[in-house]
Amino acid sequence: MIVQGRAISNGKAKGEVIKLNEPLSFLGGVDGSTGDLRVRDGNVAGKILVFPRGKGSTVGSYVMYDLMVHGKEPAAVINESAETIVATGAVISSIPMVDMVPSVNMFEDGDIVTVDANAGTVEIEGIVFKEVVSSVVSRNGKCILEKRHDNSRSFPGHWSLVAGKIEDGETPVEAAHREILEETSIEVGEPLGQMDPIYCREGNTLFKVHPFHFDAGDKEPVINDENDGYVWASVEDAESMKTVTDTVLVMRHFLG
Amino acid sequence: MDLTREEESILNGEQGEGKQKAMELVTALGKIYGADSLIDITSAHLSGASYKTIGDGGLKYLEDLVGGGARVSVPSTLNPVGMDRTRWREMHIPESFAEKQLRIIDLYGQMGIDQVCSCTPYVGPNVPSMGDHVAWAESSALSFVNSYIGARTNREGGPGALAAAILGKTANYGLHLDEKRRPTVVIDADIDGSVFSYSLLGQAVGMAIGNGVPYFRNISPEVEEAKALSAAMAASGSIALYHVEGVTPEAGNFDVSELEVIHIGKKELENAYAKLNKTDDVQLIAIGCPHLTEKEMHQIAAFLKDKEKRNKDIEVWFCTSTAIREKCAEDVKIMERFGPVLADTCMVVAPIEGVFERTATNSAKAGNYLPTLCSQKAMCRDITALMELVL
Numbered sequence: 001m002i003v004q005g006r007a008i009s010n011g012k013a014k015g016e017v018i019k020l021n022e023p024l025s026f027l028g029g030v031d032g033s034t035g036d037l038r039v040r041d042g043n044v045a046g047k048i049l050v051f052p053r054g055k056g057s058t059v060g061s062y063v064m065y066d067l068m069v070h071g072k073e074p075a076a077v078i079n080e081s082a083e084t085i086v087a088t089g090a091v092i093s094s095i096p097m098v099d100m101v102p103s104v105n106m107f108e109d110g111d112i113v114t115v116d117a118n119a120g121t122v123e124i125e126g127i128v129f130k131e132v133v134s135s136v137v138s139r140n141g142k143c144i145l146e147k148r149h150d151n152s153r154s155f156p157g158h159w160s161l162v163a164g165k166i167e168d169g170e171t172p173v174e175a176a177h178r179e180i181l182e183e184t185s186i187e188v189g190e191p192l193g194q195m196d197p198i199y200c201r202e203g204n205t206l207f208k209v210h211p212f213h214f215d216a217g218d219k220e221p222v223i224n225d226e227n228d229g230y231v232w233a234s235v236e237d238a239e240s241m242k243t244v245t246d247t248v249l250v251m252r253h254f255l256g
Numbered sequence: 257m258d259l260t261r262e263e264e265s266i267l268n269g270e271q272g273e274g275k276q277k278a279m280e281l282v283t284a285l286g287k288i289y290g291a292d293s294l295i296d297i298t299s300a301h302l303s304g305a306s307y308k309t310i311g312d313g314g315l316k317y318l319e320d321l322v323g324g325g326a327r328v329s330v331p332s333t334l335n336p337v338g339m340d341r342t343r344w345r346e347m348h349i350p351e352s353f354a355e356k357q358l359r360i361i362d363l364y365g366q367m368g369i370d371q372v373c374s375c376t377p378y379v380g381p382n383v384p385s386m387g388d389h390v391a392w393a394e395s396s397a398l399s400f401v402n403s404y405i406g407a408r409t410n411r412e413g414g415p416g417a418l419a420a421a422i423l424g425k426t427a428n429y430g431l432h433l434d435e436k437r438r439p440t441v442v443i444d445a446d447i448d449g450s451v452f453s454y455s456l457l458g459q460a461v462g463m464a465i466g467n468g469v470p471y472f473r474n475i476s477p478e479v480e481e482a483k484a485l486s487a488a489m490a491a492s493g494s495i496a497l498y499h500v501e502g503v504t505p506e507a508g509n510f511d512v513s514e515l516e517v518i519h520i521g522k523k524e525l526e527n528a529y530a531k532l533n534k535t536d537d538v539q540l541i542a543i544g545c546p547h548l549t550e551k552e553m554h555q556i557a558a559f560l561k562d563k564e565k566r567n568k569d570i571e572v573w574f575c576t577s578t579a580i581r582e583k584c585a586e587d588v589k590i591m592e593r594f595g596p597v598l599a600d601t602c603m604v605v606a607p608i609e610g611v612f613e614r615t616a617t618n619s620a621k622a623g624n625y626l627p628t629l630c631s632q633k634a635m636c637r638d639i640t641a642l643m644e645l646v647l
Contacts, residue, residue, distance in 0.1 A: 091284050
């Protein structure tokens with residue numbers, strides 16, 4: 001699939017992803033002569049280096065130049081938002097760079113990615129894209145978590161918010177209403193809240209998730225055969241359960 | 257971004273690779289910060305001059321630029337370097353460092369950049385005028401020219417300012433635009449008016465608001481006080497512009513009646529002082545961040561004239577520019593009885609870590625950076641209180 005970002009430093013590159021989940025200071029974070037990362041295992045040389053954004057000392061730009069001098073520079077850099085230090089380092093070191101990709105969570109280590117930093121695009125090979133909704137349906141600080149079947153195609157045996165795929169022609173909120181009705185028999189009203197979409201990966205599947213928050217009202221859910229059962233869970237409860245990626249993050253956002 | 261035909265041709269490499277790289281950098285930064293066009297600048301001031309701060313990567317970058325024939329096209333000055341060019345042995349600088357530092361200065365010189373290396377170019381070789389668009393790095397100096405002079409610059413990084421100097425242009429966003437120069441908060445200040453009280457005021461304001469454009473009431477800074485205030489706010493926060501009622505040139509342009517008012521007085525200055533003072537016992541007293549002005553040199557010499565240094569265990573450094581050291585030869589003679597008057601360097605960009613562990617300064621800016629950039633425990637007091645330590 002192709003992701004449209006924004007070109008920051010021109011050039012094209014193809015390579016394997018190495019990803020950081022936290023902002024990176026090149027000064028202290030990367031060895032300028034070897035390319036070894038100091039914030040996790042791995043080496044940036046020849047890789048597509050993906051991280052949210054730069055931080056730290058402005059000397060970081062020169063560390064990127066140092067990498068280039070030693071032939072250990074990343075093949076390309078992908079950020080969520082470019083700032084001065086990394087953008088400067090990428091331009092002076094002729095490292096292709098794209099920013100404004102929606103989330104670093106779209107990527108996983110080992111993905112094969114083609115960066116076209118002239119057009120500002122990033123192509124991830126062999127990825128299936130699914131757009132889904134995921135709803136916190138709550139009452140008294142707890143929400144419904146459903147137990148997925150052990151033979152479910154995605155996240156088997158995990159606990160999940162009330163979630164499902166957005167059908168053709170549906171808006172996200174329409175899909176949320178439909179999924180909640182199908183899976184719990186509860187007819188909810190307008191959402192109490194919604195979050196910006198989040199991205200998560202399961203193998204080669206990339207999910208774009210639209211999280212919503214609804215009031216469950218006073219009816220008890222009646223679940224259909226898509227799940228094995230349900231519980232009312234607080235954020236603390238969910239923290240110790242085997243949940244689908246980012247379930248706790250979404251619950252914490254809406255339930256505090 | 258709208259580029260002129262001339263700018264497009266530079267970006268397409270029709271005027272050589274050096275200018276093309278510079279244009280790529282200026283336009284990339286412009287894109288990030290939402291600039292719609294480029295504007296001509298009248299001067300630049302560059303950071304990234306000390307070998308300690310830029311390292312081998314920075315040195316190689318400068319070598320490659322010079323190898324490609326890069327030259328600045330507007331008057332440009334350079335920040336302090338990691339040592340005094342002739343007296344580096346007195347600063348305990350290793351020979352290997354000195355060699356690379358001299359090479360860096362030479363490379364900047366080959367690009368046409370003024371060889372005076374100071375963080376206060378606005379008192380000497382590089383004085384912008386009201387309304388000038390400039391591209392300055394060095395947070396204290398750019399805040400001074402934005403605020404006290406009314407020139408216009410963003411907080412440029414070293415390579416970005418150099419690229420702008422090569423092109424004579426920078427991206428038009430942020431503090432180049434009228435609307436971004438509006439005050440965001442009123443500071444009702446209650447201080448004693450000494451230079452040191454301006455340092456603490458700046459420290460306290462940076463701690464209180466972090467960033468934004470403060471509008472001060474009840475202060476009347478002259479050059480030395482504005483220098484201390486600018487430096488402190490740029491280090492404890494990221495403030496690049498402020499206004500002072502009745503003093504700075506743009507202050508009268510704004511209606512501040514609707515803005516939040518923050519009072520900074522005795523309690524806030526005490527908190528600022530506590531933040532900057534983490535030791536009572538020091539090995540080095542370093543004065544001159546930002547660089548001492550002529551007036552400050554006279555004042556220090558007058559204070560020390562009939563005194564004698566009794567405590568030989570504490571080293572004393574005075575930091576200023578070559579130009580001011582030459583101008584103040586008589587003052588220098590008196591001051592040198594206490595310690596070297598070093599030119600074009602300072603305690604923050606010199607590699608003092610490894611030589612000293614506890615350093616005193618009169619500067620809130622140095623007080624912020626000595627712990628992080630130099631691994632020092634810091635003390636921060638006014639100049640006379642510091643000199644009392646060795647009398």
